[in-house]
Amino acid sequence: xxxxxxxxxxxxxxxxxxxxxxxxxxxxGNFDLNMQSYQEDELIGAEAADEIILxxxxxxxxxxxxxxxxxxxxxxxxxALLDFDDNxxxxxxxxxxxxxTIDGLEVTAGNYYEQIGGGLIFRSYExxxxxxxxxxxxxxxxxxxxxxxxxxxxIGKSRTYFTYADGIIRGADAEVNINEALNFESKTRIxxxxxxxxxxxxxxNPKFKLPQNVAAYSSRLxxxxxxxxxxxxxxxxxxxxxxxxxxxxxxxxxGNALMSSLTYSKxxxxxxxxxxxxxxxxxxxxxxxxxxxxxxxIPTLTxxxxxxxxxxxxxxxxSEGEFGTQIDVFYKIKKGGLLGGKYGTKIIFNFxxxxxxxxxxxxxxxxxxxxxxFFSVKGEELYYRDINLEVYKKINKxxxxxxxxxxxxxxxxxxxxxxxxxxxxxxSTIAIADISYKIKKGxxxxxxxxxxxxDGGEGSWSMGLAEYTISPHWFFAVQDMYNWGNDKVSKQLHxxxxxxxxxxxxxxxxxxxxxxxxxxxxVGGVCKEVPSSNGFSLTISSSF
Amino acid sequence: xxxxxxxxxxxxxxxxxxIVEGPYEINTENVTPTDTNTYVKKILIEDFTGHxxxxxxxxxxxxxxxxxxxGDRIIGMALHVSKSFARPYPISQAPKYQYDFxxxxxxxxxxxxxxxxxxxxxxxxNRIGYPNEHRLGKDEWLARVISExxxxxxxxxxxxxxxxxxxVVITINTKILNNINGxxxxxxxxxxxxxxxxxxxxxxxxxxxxxxxALRSLLSDENLSTSSNYTNADNIEQTISVNLSxxxxxxxxxxQNTAELGNGNAGGWDAxxxxxxxYIYDNTTQEILQVEEAHLNN
Numbered sequence: 001x002x003x004x005x006x007x008x009x010x011x012x013x014x015x016x017x018x019x020x021x022x023x024x025x026x027x028x029g030n031f032d033l034n035m036q037s038y039q040e041d042e043l044i045g046a047e048a049a050d051e052i053i054l055x056x057x058x059x060x061x062x063x064x065x066x067x068x069x070x071x072x073x074x075x076x077x078x079x080a081l082l083d084f085d086d087n088x089x090x091x092x093x094x095x096x097x098x099x100x101t102i103d104g105l106e107v108t109a110g111n112y113y114e115q116i117g118g119g120l121i122f123r124s125y126e127x128x129x130x131x132x133x134x135x136x137x138x139x140x141x142x143x144x145x146x147x148x149x150x151x152x153x154x155i156g157k158s159r160t161y162f163t164y165a166d167g168i169i170r171g172a173d174a175e176v177n178i179n180e181a182l183n184f185e186s187k188t189r190i191x192x193x194x195x196x197x198x199x200x201x202x203x204x205n206p207k208f209k210l211p212q213n214v215a216a217y218s219s220r221l222x223x224x225x226x227x228x229x230x231x232x233x234x235x236x237x238x239x240x241x242x243x244x245x246x247x248x249x250x251x252x253x254x255g256n257a258l259m260s261s262l263t264y265s266k267x268x269x270x271x272x273x274x275x276x277x278x279x280x281x282x283x284x285x286x287x288x289x290x291x292x293x294x295x296x297x298i299p300t301l302t303x304x305x306x307x308x309x310x311x312x313x314x315x316x317x318x319s320e321g322e323f324g325t326q327i328d329v330f331y332k333i334k335k336g337g338l339l340g341g342k343y344g345t346k347i348i349f350n351f352x353x354x355x356x357x358x359x360x361x362x363x364x365x366x367x368x369x370x371x372x373x374f375f376s377v378k379g380e381e382l383y384y385r386d387i388n389l390e391v392y393k394k395i396n397k398x399x400x401x402x403x404x405x406x407x408x409x410x411x412x413x414x415x416x417x418x419x420x421x422x423x424x425x426x427x428s429t430i431a432i433a434d435i436s437y438k439i440k441k442g443x444x445x446x447x448x449x450x451x452x453x454x455d456g457g458e459g460s461w462s463m464g465l466a467e468y469t470i471s472p473h474w475f476f477a478v479q480d481m482y483n484w485g486n487d488k489v490s491k492q493l494h495x496x497x498x499x500x501x502x503x504x505x506x507x508x509x510x511x512x513x514x515x516x517x518x519x520x521x522x523v524g525g526v527c528k529e530v531p532s533s534n535g536f537s538l539t540i541s542s543s544f
Numbered sequence: 545x546x547x548x549x550x551x552x553x554x555x556x557x558x559x560x561x562x563i564v565e566g567p568y569e570i571n572t573e574n575v576t577p578t579d580t581n582t583y584v585k586k587i588l589i590e591d592f593t594g595h596x597x598x599x600x601x602x603x604x605x606x607x608x609x610x611x612x613x614x615g616d617r618i619i620g621m622a623l624h625v626s627k628s629f630a631r632p633y634p635i636s637q638a639p640k641y642q643y644d645f646x647x648x649x650x651x652x653x654x655x656x657x658x659x660x661x662x663x664x665x666x667x668x669x670n671r672i673g674y675p676n677e678h679r680l681g682k683d684e685w686l687a688r689v690i691s692e693x694x695x696x697x698x699x700x701x702x703x704x705x706x707x708x709x710x711x712v713v714i715t716i717n718t719k720i721l722n723n724i725n726g727x728x729x730x731x732x733x734x735x736x737x738x739x740x741x742x743x744x745x746x747x748x749x750x751x752x753x754x755x756x757x758a759l760r761s762l763l764s765d766e767n768l769s770t771s772s773n774y775t776n777a778d779n780i781e782q783t784i785s786v787n788l789s790x791x792x793x794x795x796x797x798x799x800q801n802t803a804e805l806g807n808g809n810a811g812g813w814d815a816x817x818x819x820x821x822x823y824i825y826d827n828t829t830q831e832i833l834q835v836e837e838a839h840l841n842n
Contacts, residue, residue: 086658087676162676170560198560204690207613209568215561239564242683245609249602249683252568288683366567417663419598420747 025065030543032128033057036081037535043493044515046532047082054081056088058128072096083521083530084131085292087161094162095135106142111135114154116173116195119297120235120257121216121283124158129521130528134285134295135159136169148180158285160292165285167199169295191222201287207245214240216255216283216296229263235281239364243287253362253371255280257298268332275325276301279372280361282319294319300525301326302352302386307432308481309450309463313410315354315384317525321361321372322383326352343394350388356381356414382425385409397438404432412457416520416529426457444469453485460485476500481517508541583700583721584617587692588823588835589685591622591667591757592650592659594629595641601745603665603682604756610689617693619821619837620757621735623650626660627804635807640749641742644799644810649733649762651803674830698722698774699824701836707815710788712840716822718768718780727827728768732784734760734791734840738817760813761791768824788815815840 034056038049055078062071073095080088097110113135116122126133138156145151153172157164175193179186196217203210218235235257241250261274276298284293298317301324305311333345357372358380364370388406395401408430412423429452436446448465465479481495497514518532591607593600604622611618624630624645633641653659659666659679668678669688680688700719705712716732735757743753763784792813800808823835 085662087679089676196560200560204687207570207609209564209570211562211564213560213562238561241568243686244606244683245613245686246602246605247569249606250568252564252566286684288681290681290684364566366569419596419744 025063027061027063028544029059029061031057031059031541033538033540034081035538036533037537038082039534041515041532041534043490044495044532044534045518046515046534049079049082051079054079056081056084056128067101068099070096070098082533083528085161087292088131090162092162094133094159104144106140108140108142109138111137111159112140112154112156114140114152114171115297116171116197117193117218117220117235118233118259118299120233120259120281121195121218121237121296122169122171122197123297124295125297127523127526130523130526132526133159137164138169146181148177148182150175158293158295160285165293167201167285167287167293169197169199169285171195171197188223188225190224193220193222194218195220197283199283199285203243205243205245208241208243208247208250210241210243210250210287211239214238214287227264227266229265230261231263232258232260234258237281237283240283241287242289247365247367250365251280251363253280253364253369255282255362257281259299265330268334270328270330272326272328274301274327275323277323277357277374278317278319279321279357280319280363298525300324300522301354302384302525303328303350303388304524307404307434307448307450308479309430309452309461310388310404310406310408310432311522312452312461312519313408313412313415313426313428313457314520314522314527315352315386315410315525316415316520316522316527318354318356318383318414321357322354323357323375323377323380324352324354324384326350341393342396346390346392348390348392350386350390353377353385354383356383381411381414382409383411383414388430399438400436402432402434404430406430406432410457415527424456426454428452428454428457442471444471448479458483458486458491473503474501475503479514483517506543508539510537510539512537581697583697583719583834585693585695585697586617586619586835587614587670587689588619588621588821588832589667589669589689590653590671591620591682592625592654592664593622594624594626594660594664595643595645595742595755596631596633596744597629597664598744598746600629600665601743601750601753603667606682606685607667608756610686614689614693616837618689619835621733621759621821622755622757623647623653623759625650625654626664629660629664631803631805632799632807632809639742639751642807642809643741644803644806644808645755645758646799646803646806646810647759647761647795648798648802650759670832670835671825671830678830696722697834698724699834701822701824701834703820703822703836703838705820705838705840707841710815712786712788712815714763714784714786714820716782716784718782718824720774720776720778720780722774723776724774725772726774727772728774728824728833729765729827730768730782731762731823731825732764732782733762733821734786734818735821735837736760736813736818738814757819760795760818763791763820788813 037053040048057076059074072093074093076091077088095111099108113124124134124136136156136158140154142152151174155170158169173195178190198213198215200213203212216237218233220233223230237255239252241252244250257278259276263272278298283296285295286293298319300315300317302315329349331347333340335344339345355377358376359370359372362371386408390404392402408428410426412426413420431451433449438444446467450463452461454460461483463481467477469475477499479497484492486492495515495517499512501510513536515534519530520527521530589607591603607620630646632644665682666679669685670692671678698721700721702717704715737756739755740752743750763786769780792811795810796808799806799810818840819837821837823832825832
């Protein structure tokens with residue numbers, strides 16, 4: 001079947017090329033390869049792979065001719081890297097599409113990624129790092145009937161590994177830029193949006209009444225005035241029981257989510273205040289509560305750290321229920337004076353806090369009903385708290401320094417789905433120093449020193465990294481993470497990694513060797529568990 | 545064009561949502577399809593679980609609910625697997641979670657079918673969908689059961705046992721119900737129910753949790769026949785002699801010597817709560833085509 005589709009696609013590309021010679025056509029693409037060897041390492045709990053080497057690879061090809069676009073992605077998992085789901089197995093072309101735009105109407109057939117608003121009710125996306133790809137397969141129409149009015153509607157099934165989930169997903173969204181639509185000149189710009197999503201899955205349950213069409217909708221508002229920007233979105237999901245045969249397994253409660261963010265910025269200063277409240281708001285491509293079916297996205301309300309020890313304990317959004325607040329302040333001390341120096345100093349302060357909803361998320365069945373209070377912080381179970389201060393300073397033409405101090409509280413049981421009471425809350429204090437020194441033109445050395453002092457979890461860690469870059473072609477890096485504070489002496493281990501890479505034009509090749517610890521890897525509050533590993537890695541990226 | 549899209553979106557919004565009002569439970573009796581044949585299609589649900597897995601009891605309850613709806617046509621098997629969720633706790637934390645329910649075969653099947661690697665609970669219904677769609681969450685079992693119940697049955701299995709002390713003789717009679725061709729294996733296992741021991745259930749540590757259908761031992765996994773052609777109405781008989789103590793000791797040794805962080809506390813079998821489960825699977829697709837269960841001392 002896939003072969004047939006691909007053949008038809010290639011044939012149609014060639015045909016199209018031959019009859020419309022007026023518009024120039026272009027083909028672009030990119031290729032990624034991640035290969036890793038796995039050796040057994042009993043100390044860190046790393047398992048050997050039977051295949052010794054595992055490999056993931058992707059090739060994207062996109063063809064453009066005027067208003068016509070078509071493309072495909074070849075994926076190869078032989079076999080999938082250990083941190084990937086086993087169900088990614090073998091080769092295939094799971095992504096292919098064709099699209100054209102004419103008189104303001106855009107028509108897409110085949111696979112597409114789509115999002116409604118911030119994603120609270122629907123987000124179809126791919127993130128290879130997380131092993132997520134819930135691409136849609138179906139039809140999508142986009143149309144702009146008037147200036148400032150954007151409509152889209154789509155229907156399809158959502159990808160699950162190399163197949164598609166049972167549910168048929170239908171969606172619609174309208175976005176209106178009031179100023180543009182009404183030709184309204186004002187310092188204040190207002191954009192409103194309304195989205196709707198619905199899943200059809202037949203009801204085969206002989207014991208419980210199930211909705212066959214499960215709907216969710218969201219309204220959003222964005223007001224911009226000078227340096228001020230308010231953005232808010234409210235979403236409701238109607239009854240969506242999982243289809244269990246037990247009464248307690250089916251939760252008929254509606255879900256809801258609210259996101260609200262206020263930003264003020266001017267030259268050298270910015271402040272963002274945000275809150276969100278999420279209650280029973282996981283939307284899936286099937287009733288069954290399995291992570292591979294999730295097709296909405298609730299971003300975390302915590303800072304996305306990039307330094308290893310700051311991101312050692314990341315926050316994962318709890319879609320069944322959480323309340324969070326965050327404040328982020330940016331300030332640049334002007335040049336001159338003791339603090340500003342020759343180039344000025346950037347300071348970023350961030351605070352975030354996430355806690356449980358009162359009594360947990362909404363719940364409804366024949367025997368029980370629970371609706372948590374809208375606002376409740378005091379006395380609720382803490383999920384995550386992060387208070388951090390980052391200072392960035394350019395000392396002179398050669399030296400740049402970043403320093404960060406952070407204090408984090410991490411509810412390991414909840415955020416990692418462990419049995420309650422197993423680990424409790426890990427309290428950690430983290431300090432980071434990042435010093436970059438330009439030796440001469442094109443030669444830079446960068447040193448990271450990181451320290452995490454913790455109660456609970458795996459205890460305290462130290463980390464050092466040295467990276468030497470010879471731009472534009474080479475980089476070399478060596479790093480060591482040392483778990484010196486682990487309660488178990490046998491686990492007080494070094495995790496050393498050596499990497500080097502070569503970049504030329506559109507190609508990038510990197511090889512590495514080292515040990516990785518088992519842990520949690522998150523992007524924007526969506527997380528996956530990564531097993532420990534020991535071995536060589538090869539990554540190749542290329543584009544044309 | 546804009547009217548078409550607006551209309552399409554409006555139709556979508558107005559029609560695409562069902563709101564279900566309580567009471568949600570429909571009064572149902574046993575809904576097993578009536579079948580007067582001697583042999584009917586039976587279904588094996590393998591529930592991969594662990595005693596410190598907080599969400600696993602909800603899967604066990606789902607299995608019981610499916611069983612109570614479809615009666616004897618549903619046969620359950622609980623396989624306690626993984627170091628994370630099924631290992632016994634250190635002695636310092638006694639009396640909680642001191643027992644080791646794990647077995648050599650549970651581990652082998654878990655590795656082969658890749659169940660606990662993605663997290664527990666997880667399971668299979670007749671191993672349908674192997675190699676890519678066989679691992680099912682508990683909420684997915686029912687749909688698979690319903691489609692399996694519709695299938696025609698090619699084999700009928702009957703089990704007879706006789707027991708003297710620890711010695712058990714098990715006879716499996718397979719009756720061929722159609723002319724068929726294929727590569728099939730017959731598996732014979734022992735399971736035990738009504739084991740009262742600790743289990744995490746949500747946030748609770750339940751001391752007197754009733755563990756049912758726990759896999760105890762694999763007694764045989766061999767070709768059903770030396771030929772790949774099976775003729776309607778043929779009978780194939782296999783007899784297995786088992787010493788329960790030997791098999792029990794095997795599990796104790798496995799827990800002590802092989803299982804990760806095991807403690808050897810894997811004995812205490814109670815033959816009065818044990819069952820023989822026999823099933824036939826296709827060696828090519830792994831699909832379980834027929835299954836039967838009988839009490840050990842029937």
